Every structure is written in C-alpha cells, then in structure tokens.
Amino acid sequence: MKTVLFLKELKRGWTGLLIGTSIVMAYIIMTLSIKSTMGAEMDQMIGVFDSLGKGFMKALNFDIEAWKSVLGFYSTYFVFYIPLIAGGFSIAWGLKILSKEEYHKTAEFLLTRPVSRNQVLSSKLTVLLIFIFGINILAYVTGLICCSLVSEDTFNVATLTFLHLYGLAVCLFFGALGLFLSVLVKRGRASIGIGIGIVAGSYLFDMILKVYGKADFLLYLTPFKYINLNVTQLNYTLEAWRLLIPLGVSIVLVLLTYAIYRRKDIYT
Amino acid sequence: MNAIQTTRLTKFYGKDRGIENLDLTVREGEIFGFIGPNGAGKSTTIRLLFSLIFPTSGSGQVLGLDIVKQGPDIKKLTGFVPSEVGYYHGMTAKELFRYSAGFYGIGLDDYYQKLVETMEIDLNRKIDDLSMGNKKKVAVVQSLIHRPRLLILDEPTSGLDPLMQYRFFDILHQANQEGTTIFLSSHVLSEVEKFCHRVAIIKEGRLVDEADVADLKKKMLNRVEIRFKRDLPELKLSTPGIIEWASQDKSCSFLFNGEIQKLVAELAGLPLDKMTITEPDLEEVFMHYYRDINKMEAAL
Numbered sequence: 001m002k003t004v005l006f007l008k009e010l011k012r013g014w015t016g017l018l019i020g021t022s023i024v025m026a027y028i029i030m031t032l033s034i035k036s037t038m039g040a041e042m043d044q045m046i047g048v049f050d051s052l053g054k055g056f057m058k059a060l061n062f063d064i065e066a067w068k069s070v071l072g073f074y075s076t077y078f079v080f081y082i083p084l085i086a087g088g089f090s091i092a093w094g095l096k097i098l099s100k101e102e103y104h105k106t107a108e109f110l111l112t113r114p115v116s117r118n119q120v121l122s123s124k125l126t127v128l129l130i131f132i133f134g135i136n137i138l139a140y141v142t143g144l145i146c147c148s149l150v151s152e153d154t155f156n157v158a159t160l161t162f163l164h165l166y167g168l169a170v171c172l173f174f175g176a177l178g179l180f181l182s183v184l185v186k187r188g189r190a191s192i193g194i195g196i197g198i199v200a201g202s203y204l205f206d207m208i209l210k211v212y213g214k215a216d217f218l219l220y221l222t223p224f225k226y227i228n229l230n231v232t233q234l235n236y237t238l239e240a241w242r243l244l245i246p247l248g249v250s251i252v253l254v255l256l257t258y259a260i261y262r263r264k265d266i267y268t
Numbered sequence: 269m270n271a272i273q274t275t276r277l278t279k280f281y282g283k284d285r286g287i288e289n290l291d292l293t294v295r296e297g298e299i300f301g302f303i304g305p306n307g308a309g310k311s312t313t314i315r316l317l318f319s320l321i322f323p324t325s326g327s328g329q330v331l332g333l334d335i336v337k338q339g340p341d342i343k344k345l346t347g348f349v350p351s352e353v354g355y356y357h358g359m360t361a362k363e364l365f366r367y368s369a370g371f372y373g374i375g376l377d378d379y380y381q382k383l384v385e386t387m388e389i390d391l392n393r394k395i396d397d398l399s400m401g402n403k404k405k406v407a408v409v410q411s412l413i414h415r416p417r418l419l420i421l422d423e424p425t426s427g428l429d430p431l432m433q434y435r436f437f438d439i440l441h442q443a444n445q446e447g448t449t450i451f452l453s454s455h456v457l458s459e460v461e462k463f464c465h466r467v468a469i470i471k472e473g474r475l476v477d478e479a480d481v482a483d484l485k486k487k488m489l490n491r492v493e494i495r496f497k498r499d500l501p502e503l504k505l506s507t508p509g510i511i512e513w514a515s516q517d518k519s520c521s522f523l524f525n526g527e528i529q530k531l532v533a534e535l536a537g538l539p540l541d542k543m544t545i546t547e548p549d550l551e552e553v554f555m556h557y558y559r560d561i562n563k564m565e566a567a568l
Contacts, residue, residue, distance in 0.1 A: 004370030012356070105354030112318050113371035114344040265281075265321040268354060 002115050006123040009097065010130065017131045020089035024081050024135060025142045031077045032146040035070065070151035071159055074143060075231040082167030083174075083224055084203060086135045090171040091195035093131050094178020097124045098261070099185060105268045117262050125179070125254065132175045133168070140164040159231050162238045166227040169246040173223050174199060176250035176257075183257045183264060220245075269332050271296045271418050271449035272317065277326035279312050286312035287473040289326065294451055294466075296331070296417075299444055301464035301481070302453040303554060309473040310453045311351065314422050318348065331417060344372065347411035351423035353403040355395045361406050362391040365413060372414040383409045386435050401427040408436055418449045425456060437463060457554055469554060489523035491546050492531070496520075497539040507531045 067073045098121070101107035110120065143164065147155055178195050206222040209215060219225040226242045272294035279286035287309035294300045304310050315321045317330055319339035328335040330342045355364055365384075369376055384391065387405040395403060404427045411419060419440070425433045440463070444450055454460050460467055461481055468478040489511065496503075496518045503515060509526020518541070524531065528545075535543070 002371070004367065008356075008367060012358075104357065105352070106356055108320060108350055108354060109368075111320055112343055112346075112348045112350075113368065114340045115371060116340045119340075263322055266315075267321075268352070 001122040001126060002119045003123075005110070005115065005120065006126055009124055009127040013093070013097070013127060013131065016089070016093065017134050020086065020131075021135045021138045024085050024139045027077075027081045027085060028139060028142045028146055031081075032070075032074065032143075032150045035067075035073045036150045069153075069155065069232060070147050071155050071163075071231045074147055074160070075163060075229045078163060078167065078229060079203070079224065079227070082136070082139060082164070083170045083227060084199060086132075086139060086167065087171050087174040087223070088196050088199045089135060090132050090175040091178035091199055092192045093128055094175040094180075095182045095192055095195045096178075097128050097182075098179060098257075099182040102266060102268065107266045108268045111266055117264075118258065121258055121261050128175050128179065129172075132171050136164060136168040136171055139167075156236075159236050162236070163227070163229070163231060165238065166242055169243045169250075170223040170226060173246040173250045173253075176253040180253040180257050183260045186267065269296055270294060270329070271298075272300075272328070272330055272451060274313075274316075274328040275326055277313070277316060277328050278324045279309075279316055279321060280324045285309075285473045286321075287316075287470075290470075290473070290475055292468060292475060292478065294449065296449050297444075297447060298465045299440070299450040299452065299463060301460035301467035302451060302470065303455070303457060303460055303467060304470035305455070308470045310470060311422060312473075313470070314348075314420055314453060317420065318343065318346075344414075345417045347414065347416035347419045349404070349407045349411045349419075349421045349424040351426065353400075353407045355403065355406070357396055359395055360392050361389050361395060361398075364395060364406065365391075365410060368410045369413055374414055376413065379415065380409070380413045383412055383439065386439060387432065399427075401429060401432065404428055405432060408439070412439070412443065415443075415446075416448060418451065419443065420451045420453075422453045423455065424452070425454070425459060433459075489525045491521065492524045493521040493544045493546075494519060494535070494540065495542040497541045500538070503538075505531070505534055507534050 067076065101110055111117075140161070143160060144157065147160060174195075177198070181194070202222045203224060206219060206224040209219050209222075223246060226246050228236065228239060228242060230236065270293050272292060274290050274292045277290040277292070278288050290309070290313060292313070302310055302313070312321070316323055316328060317335055319335055319342070322336060331345050333342045333345075335342065356367075359367070365376055365380065369380075387409055389402070389405055389409060395406060398406065404424070408424065411421075425436065428436060437459075440450055452460060452464060464481055466479065467481050469476045499518055500515075503520065504513075505522075507524075507526055507530045509524050509531075510522045511524075513522045514520065524545075
C-alpha cells in the first residue's frame with residue numbers, strides 16, 4: 001500500500017461515505033419511528049397488507065405477524081437499507097475508485113509516480129473496505145440504538161448483529177463486483193448507473209423468483225439469498241455458509257482484479 | 269549505460285499498429301529529440317517506457333531497468349511532462365506538488381521554490397481554474413522536483429508563452445548540465461533542432477533514422493539555387509547527385525548530394541550571376557523523410 005495515495009483517496013472520498021451513511025441512517029430512523037407510532041393501528045394495517053395478496057407479501061418479505069416484534073419490523077425493511085442502499089453505494093464506490101483515474105485523466109499522473117499497480121489497487125481497496133465497513137458499522141449502531149428506543153421489551157442483540165453481518169458480507173460482494181467490473185472497462189467508462197442497475201436488478205430477480213416459488217436454486221445467484229431475514233424464528237443463528245459464499249466470491253473477484261490490473265493498458 | 273534502450277519493441281492495439289520493432293538508443297546525459305507526426309507512435313513509445321501500456325513483443329530498458337518488470341523503480345528516477353495535463357479536481361498547485369513529492373518520499377525544498385518562482389506559478393489557485401499554459405507550467409515543475417536522472421517530455425511547450433518556453437529550456441539546460449538526460453518528443457522541429465544533440469525520426473511506428481542533428485542534416489541534400497546572366501533554355505547539368513531539377517528563365521534550382529568540386533567545375537564555364545547553397549533545416553529533413561523518402565533513397 002502507498003500511504004500518500006491511501007490518505008488522498010480517504011480525504012477525497014469521505015463526503016461520499018458521509019452521504020451514503022446519512023441516507024442509510026435516516027432511512028433506519030424513519031422506518032423505526034413509524035414502528036413506534038404504529039401501536040394501536042397495527043390491526044388495521046395488517047388488514048390493509050393482507051389485501052395485497054400472499055405473493056406480493058412474500059416477494060417483499062413482508063411478514064405482518066413478525067411486525068409485532070421490533071426485530072421483525074426491522075428485518076422487513078433491512079433489505080432496503082443495507083443490501084439495496086448500502087449495497088448500491090458499495091458497488092458505486094467499487095466502480096468509481098479505480099476507474100475514475102482513467103475517466104478524469106489522472107491515471108497518467110498517478111502511474112508515472114513510483115508506485116506499482118498492486119500498491120495502487122491495495123491503497124484503493126483499503127479505502128473501499130473502510131467505506132463499506134464504515135457504512136455498515138454506522139448502520140448497525142443506528143439500528144441498535146433505534147431498536148432499543150422503540151422496543152417495548154428486550155430484544156436479541158445477537159440476532160441484530162447476525163443480520164448486519166449478513167448485510168456486510170453482501171455489501172463486500174457488491175464492492176468487489178464493482179471493483180472487478182471497473183477493471184474490465186476501457187478508458188474508465190464504468191457507469192455507476194450500471195452498478196445500481198445490478199443491485200436493483202438482482203433484487204427484482206430475487207422478488208420474481210420468490211413470487212413464482214419455482215426454481216429456488218436460482219435464488220443462490222442473488223446476494224439476497226445470503227441474508228436470513230427470518231429473525232423471529234426461534235433458532236435464528238449465524239450460518240457460516242451465508243457469510244462464506246459471498247465473501248469467497250468477493251475474494252475471487254478481488255484476486256481477478258489484481259491479476260487484470262497488473263497488466264492492464266491504461267489510456268487517457 | 270544507456271538512458272533508454274529498446275529492442276524490437278512492438279505494440280499493437282488489437283489489429284492497429286502502435287509501434288513496430290522499434291530499436292531506440294538514448295545515451296545517458298544527452299538531450300534527445302523524438303520527432304514524427306501525429307499517430308507515428310511517439311506517445312505509444314513513451315507510454316511503454318512508463319509501463320502505462322505493455323509491449324506486444326520486444327523489450328525495453330530505462331536506466332538499465334526493465335520497463336515491464338521494474339516500472340516503479342524506473343519512475344523513481346524519471347520525470348514526465350505529458351502532452352495533455354490531467355490533474356485532480358479541487359486540488360491547488362501546492363497540494364498537487366505536495367502529493368507528488370509524497371510518492372518520492374521528499375519534501376518541497378529550495379529547488380522546488382526556485383522552479384515555482386521561475387515558472388511564476390500561483391500555488392494557491394485551484395488547478396481547475398488554470399489555463400492550459402499554466403497547467404503545463406505546473407506539469408513542468410512537478411516533473412522536476414525530485415531531480416530525475418531522466419526527463420521525458422511529450423510536447424512540453426504546447427500552451428507555454430514564448431517567455432515561459434525560454435525559461436523552460438533554460439531550466440532544462442541547467443538540469444542537463446547537472447546530469448539529467450532529456451528525451452524530448454515534439455512536433456516543433458525548430459526547438460528540437462536548437463535544443464537536441466541527437467534526434468530520432470519515427471514514421472508509421474518504425475524508426476527511420478537516428479543520428480546527431482548535425483550529421484542528419486549533413487546526410488541530407490543541399491539545396492542549390494543559381495541565377496545566370498542570360499537565359500539558358502537548354503541547360504542541363506550532368507554532375508552526378510542532382511535531383512529535383514527545376515529551371516525557369518535565367519535561374520535554376522535543385523537538390524544536390526554529389527561532389528561539390530565537380531559541380532563547381534561544371535558551373536565555371538557558365539555565365540553565373542548568383543549562386544546559393546543552403547543546408548536544409550530539420551523541418552526540411554523531416555519533410556523529406558515523409559514526402560520524398562523514395563526519391564531521396566534513390567539519390568543516396
């Protein structure tokens with residue numbers, strides 16, 4: 001790693017981290033504040049959502065019964081704030097952190113300094129990891145505080161922690177995917193729109209498969225499969241495979257990125 | 269040791285030719301000119317030397333270090349002024365210098381201060397707000413602050429006003445006297461002619477000649493222009509080495525690379541009024557390589 005490059009990336013990227021984290025935190029606070037005000041209207045709401053049909057409820061992972069507990073309610077919306085919003089930011093950061101040097105025509109300046117391609121990638125990867133861990137840790141802390149404030153009873157902190165660990169693994173996968181895609185494109189034309197499209201597309205794919213209830217094996221192709229949202233089940237625990245598969249794929253993508261970037265022709 | 273040595277260095281972009289079998293030698297301590305039109309392969313060569321792109325085949329060394337395997341070591345010893353300057357948005361010139369110096373593990377010393385003053389750089393202005401010429405000045409200073417052993421310049425004076433060009437070449441002369449090798453890729457042939465010890469001409473990705481500027485000019489044909497005292501409509505000189513013969517009324521002109529003694533002997537019996545023999549400038553040499561190379565090869 002090259003410290004001077006690492007510090008520059010950190011300094012120039014922190015506003016992106018701030019924006020991403022603020023959105024996720026605001027969303028968590030907003031949804032849990034709704035839960036705190038639902039109380040008396042819960043039966044009425046159950047009626048409204050029941051009328052939408054089971055397929056729709058399943059696709060959106062809405063389990064109205066689970067809403068009675070704070071973690072059940074939290075898990076319903078978890079898919080939006082972590083895999084979708086934080087994951088969207090993760091893939092965008094991954095796409096941008098390397099390709100922006102070519103896109104903004106600064107790659108020539110950077111790569112004519114005494115720095116190896118591996119050092120460039122390691123410095124940028126470290127910053128990417130800090131951002132992904134940063135947004136996930138702050139989201140976790142926000143979730144923890146909000147759940148504590150909203151919950152009338154005690155809730156299982158370990159369950160919340162496991163849920164966020166799954167979310168972190170998925171965000172790391174999206175970050176690694178973004179990085180990998182960015183090294184494949186020429187002249188830095190890695191579009192953040194494509195990244196967001198991949199995240200949203202995989203979510204839609206996951207939804208459609210759940211609605212049809214067939215070809216369940218295809219669910220393993222979407223990162224959402226690796227987040228266990230059934231937090232109300234009694235034996236909810238940390239399942240290693242749900243972490244190891246996305247992390248393993250992430251490691252492979254990062255290693256491939258190193259291999260390609262080492263010999264990539266840089267154009268400006 | 270040679271500052272730059274390439275052996276059959278080749279780069280293809282898919283099916284498109286970048287450079288082909290380029291054998292280039294730049295000696296340490298010299299000021300070397302690298303000339304050719306757009307698309308000839310000058311920038312491709314420079315990008316290969318800096319491992320921005322990788323060769324299709326062949327090899328290259330910069331200061332004895334392999335361009336593929338030892339890129340970071342090469343960059344410690346080299347400075348670079350690109351033809352088009354791209355810097356980070358929102359950075360001031362001073363921040364950029366500090367950032368660049370950080371890669372070399374050096375601080376900004378008196379030499380840097382002197383360069384900044386000579387090039388009249390406003391350190392606190394954002395680089396985004398600078399004109400092309402001022403950005404080029406920033407590029408010149410950042411290429412020198414670590415006192416490189418080899419300085420590679422790609423069209424360095426484009427955008428610089430004449431005063432800054434003068435100061436720039438003054439800085440380069442000084443750096444060269446202190447031991448820095450200079451590799452200057454340029455379209456501006458007059459500046460290459462004035463500034464460089466040796467020059468290489470690249471055409472369609474291949475090196476067509478590499479020689480001392482003076483020798484290259486000597487190798488070329490001299491232009492002879494003669495005016496006679498009266499019309500000589502049937503005149504045709506027979507001395508070997510005359511090409512591109514043209515005559516009109518009382519005058520004639522031609523390119524000549526034969527023995528001047530024989531030409532003078534033949535002209536002695538003619539009613540000469542005025543005669544000039546001019547050595548070609550580098551621009552003419554260059555144009556010959558590009559326009560009249562077949563004729564010239566036949567004549568030589």
